[in-house]
Amino acid sequence: MPLHAQAPAPIPDKTHVIDRSGEPVFELRSVSHSYGRNKVIFDVSLAVWPGEVVGLVGDNGAGKSTLLKIFAGYQHPTSGTLRFMGKDVRFATPADARAMGIEAVYQDLAIVDQLSLWRNFFLGKEIVRTIGPLHVLERQRMRREAQQAISELGLTRVRSVEEPVWTLSGGERQSVAITRAMHFGAKLLMLDEPTAALSVRETRNVLASIGRARDHGLGVLYIDHNMNHVLPVADRIVLLELGRVVRVMDRGEVSLEELQDLIARRP
Amino acid sequence: MDSDTSQKPISATPSAGSRVQRRSFAEILLNVRELAPGLGLAAVVLFFTLQTRNFWSPQTMTAISTIASTIAIVSIGVTMLMICGEFDLSVGQNFAFTPIIWAILFVTNGMNEWLALAVALALAICVGMVNGLVTTIFGIPSFITTLGMFFVLQGLNNLLISGHQLIMFDPSSAISLLGARIGTTPFYMPLVWMFIIAGAFWFVLARLRYGNWTFATGGRVGPAKAMGVPTGRVKRTNFILSAFFAGLAGCMQFAYLRGVTQGQGQNYELLAITAAVLGGTSLFGGTGTIWGSVIGAFLLATIQIGLVLIGVPGSFYVTFIGVMLVIVVIANVRLGRFGTNQA
Numbered sequence: 001m002p003l004h005a006q007a008p009a010p011i012p013d014k015t016h017v018i019d020r021s022g023e024p025v026f027e028l029r030s031v032s033h034s035y036g037r038n039k040v041i042f043d044v045s046l047a048v049w050p051g052e053v054v055g056l057v058g059d060n061g062a063g064k065s066t067l068l069k070i071f072a073g074y075q076h077p078t079s080g081t082l083r084f085m086g087k088d089v090r091f092a093t094p095a096d097a098r099a100m101g102i103e104a105v106y107q108d109l110a111i112v113d114q115l116s117l118w119r120n121f122f123l124g125k126e127i128v129r130t131i132g133p134l135h136v137l138e139r140q141r142m143r144r145e146a147q148q149a150i151s152e153l154g155l156t157r158v159r160s161v162e163e164p165v166w167t168l169s170g171g172e173r174q175s176v177a178i179t180r181a182m183h184f185g186a187k188l189l190m191l192d193e194p195t196a197a198l199s200v201r202e203t204r205n206v207l208a209s210i211g212r213a214r215d216h217g218l219g220v221l222y223i224d225h226n227m228n229h230v231l232p233v234a235d236r237i238v239l240l241e242l243g244r245v246v247r248v249m250d251r252g253e254v255s256l257e258e259l260q261d262l263i264a265r266r267p
Numbered sequence: 268m269d270s271d272t273s274q275k276p277i278s279a280t281p282s283a284g285s286r287v288q289r290r291s292f293a294e295i296l297l298n299v300r301e302l303a304p305g306l307g308l309a310a311v312v313l314f315f316t317l318q319t320r321n322f323w324s325p326q327t328m329t330a331i332s333t334i335a336s337t338i339a340i341v342s343i344g345v346t347m348l349m350i351c352g353e354f355d356l357s358v359g360q361n362f363a364f365t366p367i368i369w370a371i372l373f374v375t376n377g378m379n380e381w382l383a384l385a386v387a388l389a390l391a392i393c394v395g396m397v398n399g400l401v402t403t404i405f406g407i408p409s410f411i412t413t414l415g416m417f418f419v420l421q422g423l424n425n426l427l428i429s430g431h432q433l434i435m436f437d438p439s440s441a442i443s444l445l446g447a448r449i450g451t452t453p454f455y456m457p458l459v460w461m462f463i464i465a466g467a468f469w470f471v472l473a474r475l476r477y478g479n480w481t482f483a484t485g486g487r488v489g490p491a492k493a494m495g496v497p498t499g500r501v502k503r504t505n506f507i508l509s510a511f512f513a514g515l516a517g518c519m520q521f522a523y524l525r526g527v528t529q530g531q532g533q534n535y536e537l538l539a540i541t542a543a544v545l546g547g548t549s550l551f552g553g554t555g556t557i558w559g560s561v562i563g564a565f566l567l568a569t570i571q572i573g574l575v576l577i578g579v580p581g582s583f584y585v586t587f588i589g590v591m592l593v594i595v596v597i598a599n600v601r602l603g604r605f606g607t608n609q610a
């Protein structure tokens with residue numbers, strides 16, 4: 001199987017059927033987005049159902065990361081609506097999205113280097129004891145839980161949760177961000193090129209984790225340039241071209257070669 | 268986070284455990300950011316102790332401790348702001364503006380001293396709010412915003428007391444609380460306040476969520492925002508802290524000296540930043556310590572008074588500080604203490 005030759009991924013069992021009769025976890029309806037005068041997303045509609053992995057693919061600059069940031073509340077779309085579990089939502093900040101169980105691993109906004117690992121892990125989701133107006137960090141508890149999550153999800157080489165994160169390698173930092181998203185993600189998990197800096201072993205780990213998240217009923221939005229990674233895990237593949245959805249493919253609808261040709265062709 | 272380095276890290280994996288235990292006591296000590304400035308201060312104190320006869324005299328202690336404590340209080344607010352990645356060049360003018368307002372209301376116009384103090388400090392807070400709002404809403408460098416505020420306040424100070432000195436004759440309760448002598452010691456109230464404020468903000472940085480957010484905002488604002496940290500609000504709050512403590516320290520100086528001129532606090536914006544940097548705070552945000560800034564302030568004050576004691580012309584002090592500042596930053600960059608992890 002050439003498909004799995006590079007980085008074997010978990011093969012979902014054949015009976016895995018997605019129930020799309022209910023409400024999607026998350027949905028974009030006719031969303032457009034501009035950075036200043038530069039319009040980069042044109043009337044995109046996209047839904048992710050519970051227990052579904054949607055692979056979002058496309059050329060550099062197609063707008064994949066921008067869509068993820070809109071989902072995550074980091075960017076506010078210029079027009080269109082966002083729906084979460086069947087209700088219209090507006091996220092003022094990413095904190096609102098995270099409060100609803102939406103977690104993202106960003107391509108370019110993963111980690112604050114100067115903070116220690118456990119502080120990065122719990123950043124924005126700190127466990128605190130509230131004393132009057134003060135939010136006192138529960139440091140021992142966060143250290144313990146970060147350590148536990150990291151060893152459970154396979155980042156075993158991490159020395160100590162006290163180390164500032166800049167002492168970690170690029171791949172280790174990426175793993176911290178992924179582990180954090182897996183730990184806090186309750187409804188929707190979004191990963192933007194999570195395997196870009198990872199070894200074969202870590203990549204397998206991440207793909208397996210995506211499979212597990214899906215089995216737990218989370219929706220997953222997965223962005224990657226490596227179709228060897230996307231094809232085996234994605235239930236649907238959405239092809240984005242210059243800010244527009246040009247094709248939606250179900251599992252098994254395209255082969256690896258067809259998919260690669262589709263992305264590579266000049267629009 | 269600085270205090271954390273001394274804590275014993277928890278580790279579940281065996282490899283992690285052995286790696287951690289191999290860290291020697293010396294290594295842990297080297298990780299304490301206050302160590303280098305602390306040794307620097309010790310060296311300077313030792314030098315002046317040996318070179319002068321009256322370094323430990325009550326007069327010298329009074330001079331050093333009052334100069335150091337007012338600079339330190341200004342520097343604590345500035346340090347909070349620098350850690351979250353911003354500067355405040357208006358603190359020196361605020362250091363004069365706030366007590367001028369207080370003195371005008373209370374000495375000249377006979378307002379209740381506490382009410383007058385509250386109004387003056389509220390104005391200081393307003394200055395900080397304007398700095399913060401302009402910087403975060405328009406996304407311009409705080410260097411520019413607060414330079415503008417520097418000139419605005421300088422103009423106001425000129426206008427308000429043009430060349431006069433406002434003098435306070437009768438000691439009052441507010442004046443005593445902020446500036447009185449502590450018993451028969453050579454020390455004055457600003458020193459006590461400095462320890463209280465420094466302790467409080469050490470706690471804020473090391474133990475509160477707000478401290479975590481301040482470090483994260485200055486470390487890298489994008490990821491901090493993406494994780495849900497209200498980075499704009501954090502910055503605006505720190506602008507207010509910086510302005511408030513500059514104003515409060517100015518009021519303490521007024522209370523101690525019983526007088527204020529428009530020249531009070533001249534250069535303090537730069538001395539506060541210098542104290543912070545000497546104490547190990549990064550110019551790029553994301554790292555810094557409160558006690559380091561306190562040590563930095565004592566370093567500045569000790570050198571200022573010490574040079575006078577050994578007969579060096581007083582004006583040479585700033586020249587000396589300028590050279591030292593550059594050397595310390597070069598050493599820090601060389602040692603990778605800061606600036607290395609901004610990529």
Ligand SMILES: Nc1ncnc2c1ncn2[C@@H]1O[C@H](COP(=O)(O)OP(=O)(O)OP(=O)(O)O)[C@@H](O)[C@H]1O
Pocket residue numbers: 035038040058059060061062063064065066067107
């Ligand atoms: N912060 C920004 N400001 C202005 N323009 C931006 C910004 N971020 C992205 N863009 C523009 O938006 C377009 C889409 O960018 P986006 O990052 O979403 O692409 P992408 O599909 O994720 O690409 P890649 O595969 O390279 O990560 C690009 O043309 C880019 O130049």
Ligand SMILES: [Mg+2]
Pocket residue numbers: 064065066107192
């Ligand atoms: Mg991208």
